[in-house]
Amino acid sequence: MAGPRLLGPTLDLGQLDWQAMAMSVDWMSDKQWRGTRAPLVESTGLHPDAYTDDAFFQLEQERLFERSWVCVGVASEVADGERMLVRKVGSRSIVITRDGTGNFHGFVNSCRHRGTELAETDCDINNTIRCPYHRWTYSLDGNLIATPLFDEVPRPGFDKADFSLIPVRVETWGPLLFACMASDTPALSTWLGDLPERMAGYRLDEWVLREQQEVEIAANWKLITENFQEYYHLRWVHPELSKVSRVADHYRYQGPGMYCGQTTTPVSDDDRGDWLAMPARPGLDESDGCSGRFVALFPNVMLSVLPNHIFLMRLEPVAPGVTRETCTFLLPPESGEVSGEAFESTRTFWLEVNDEDINIVQRSQRGLTAGHISPGPLAPRFEEPLHRFQNMVADMVTLDSLNDLKVPIGDTNDEAARLGTAANPTPPAIDLPTSTLRSGSIRASGADPT
Ligand code: FES
Ligand SMILES: [Fe+2]
Incomplete structure (x- = not known):
């Protein structure tokens, strides 16, 4: 009578505790990265959970994507005052504009009134960013410039200058547009290293x-x-x-x-x-x-x-x-x-x-x-x-x-x-x-x- 089917000479799927295996990954532990940290000739690829696991994906979104210089597109996709990009960086949503002097600006995609998403997808704009909810309106560099009907009953001390859009770091290299959500990430020039020099001739x-x-x-x-x-x-x-x-x-x-x-x-x-x-x-x-x-x-x-x-x-x-x-x-x-x-x-x-x-x-x-x-x-x-x-x-x-x-x-x-x-x-x-x-x-x- 045939015995249990083995995959390879020693691996018996029936003997593996899948749940224990999944739970055993502690991504903060150096031990988990031993195969990665080893010298090249002794190294191994990443644990399969790094490609398949929801918890690792979340960790990666927060710690990797929200702290890296992430490419968010080609600079020419943003047209001066006329076209705004909407992008995900990790789990965060941002908008990117370009003003009349050609400078790029990135902002968290949330209105400063009650937090509404400013735009769902890339869209045409007319030199302002307008929240669809109560029409608070921002300039291309993020300043709050209009609050319709808000002053009908004045609020003492309310100052539009206190409610600009929340800025996000945006930079370009060559045709590429980058955004970074974190303040302690090194400058884009450090991130790119010698690439600008290496590829200057192009x-x-x-x-x-x-x-x-x-x-x-x-x-x-x-x-x-x-x-x-x-x-x-x-x-x-x-x-x-x-x-x-x-x-x-x-x-x-x-x-x-x-x-x-x-x-x-x-x-x-x-x-x-x-x-x-x-x-x-x-x-x-x-x-x-x-x-x-x-x-x-x-x-x-x-x-x-x-x-x-x-x-x-x-x-x-x-x-x-x-x-x-x-x-x-x-x-x-x-x-x-x-x-x-x-x-x-x-x-x-x-x-x-x-x-x-x-x-x-x-x-x-x-x-x-x-x-x-x-x-x-x-x-x-x-x-x-x-x-x-x-x-x-x-x-x-x-x-x-x-x-x-x-x-x-x-x-x-x-x-x-x-x-x-x-x-x-x-x-x-x-x-x-x-x-x-x-x-x-x-x-x-x-x-x-x-
Ligand atoms: S939430 Fe944007 S104007 Fe009210
Ligand atoms: Fe290939």
């Missing part, structure tokens, strides 16, 4: 939003960014692409800063010329002009910067196993004449690759949820960025004060040039036809993004 603030779309993914937000951070999966998840991609063309691209990065040199192409159909931005140096930069900026935005386009993915956690992803295409300002067809081939390429990634991370989510297995070892050759990222997660969740936050240092080893740890590193020697480097048309065979 003049990122000039790139123009071409198209945007949203997709809901049935996976935890960390699985999506972790997938972006490693190319270990390339050959198997992107089989068509990997025929013309070489793992050997990927290098780490990490200096000091709250990010994980890799670079692909030379930038990849495929049979259809998907990535390279559009002209490169004029004026890029040799390194930028033939490379793809893939940066996962902690916690929630992934930038793929190529010589001729940028593909952004911004994540907004909805639930432990649900994430909203906003995908944005940006083109160089000189790309006004790019044909719809050329853009379409790049767009289609990205969306196909992204679909392959979405399928696999959703499968990871299902496996973690159903299997609840202990985390396995990270591959030192490919998954160092995940180790770096998971340590950032551990820091944000466990630190009581962000004055103690240690922004990760960059890669330090004697292969710095090859791994791309200098600012705008010179790529390794590449055997390319000379025509590949001319401005306006890059063509090379190479590797894959993610």
Whole structure:
């Protein structure tokens, strides 16, 4: 007679106490993060509850998202005095405006009268923010400027100046707009580390939003960014692409800063010329002009910067196993004449690759949820960025004060040039036809993004 079915040689599901396992996670304990804190070659991935558990999700919303510089969109989505954004940062809702001088302002999305939500979604405005309830009205920089009928019976001592909207820190870097709910989080410049210097040659603030779309993914937000951070999966998840991609063309691209990065040199192409159909931005140096930069900026935005386009993915956690992803295409300002067809081939390429990634991370989510297995070892050759990222997660969740936050240092080893740890590193020697480097048309065979 057949005995109980075992999963693997030793694991008997019937012997596991699931409730005790779930209760045993103490996220404030160093012991819980031992596999994350271990040196890379001894490290393990995060406990499955980090991807599936409601309590951890809440903890993460409060301690990680509400204390980080969270990307909330592309700066040009906010129009001076005419368009206001509404965004979730952790469990909080904020609005973002831009005044006539081009300055951005962020506020808690709650009226100072009786707390009503000022706006439900992104909306057109007419130079003021107006509460829908009793029409208290605020200027774009948050000052209370009108309180209809309120003075019919005067209140002694009432002063509008005491009831401005509650400000939230808002900053930009390049095309990206960031918000931070906490006051003790280091300045955005510290958060970004050397990225502004490293990517200065692209003049990122000039790139123009071409198209945007949203997709809901049935996976935890960390699985999506972790997938972006490693190319270990390339050959198997992107089989068509990997025929013309070489793992050997990927290098780490990490200096000091709250990010994980890799670079692909030379930038990849495929049979259809998907990535390279559009002209490169004029004026890029040799390194930028033939490379793809893939940066996962902690916690929630992934930038793929190529010589001729940028593909952004911004994540907004909805639930432990649900994430909203906003995908944005940006083109160089000189790309006004790019044909719809050329853009379409790049767009289609990205969306196909992204679909392959979405399928696999959703499968990871299902496996973690159903299997609840202990985390396995990270591959030192490919998954160092995940180790770096998971340590950032551990820091944000466990630190009581962000004055103690240690922004990760960059890669330090004697292969710095090859791994791309200098600012705008010179790529390794590449055997390319000379025509590949001319401005306006890059063509090379190479590797894959993610
Ligand atoms: S709650 Fe906003 S005006 Fe009354
Ligand atoms: Fe991928």
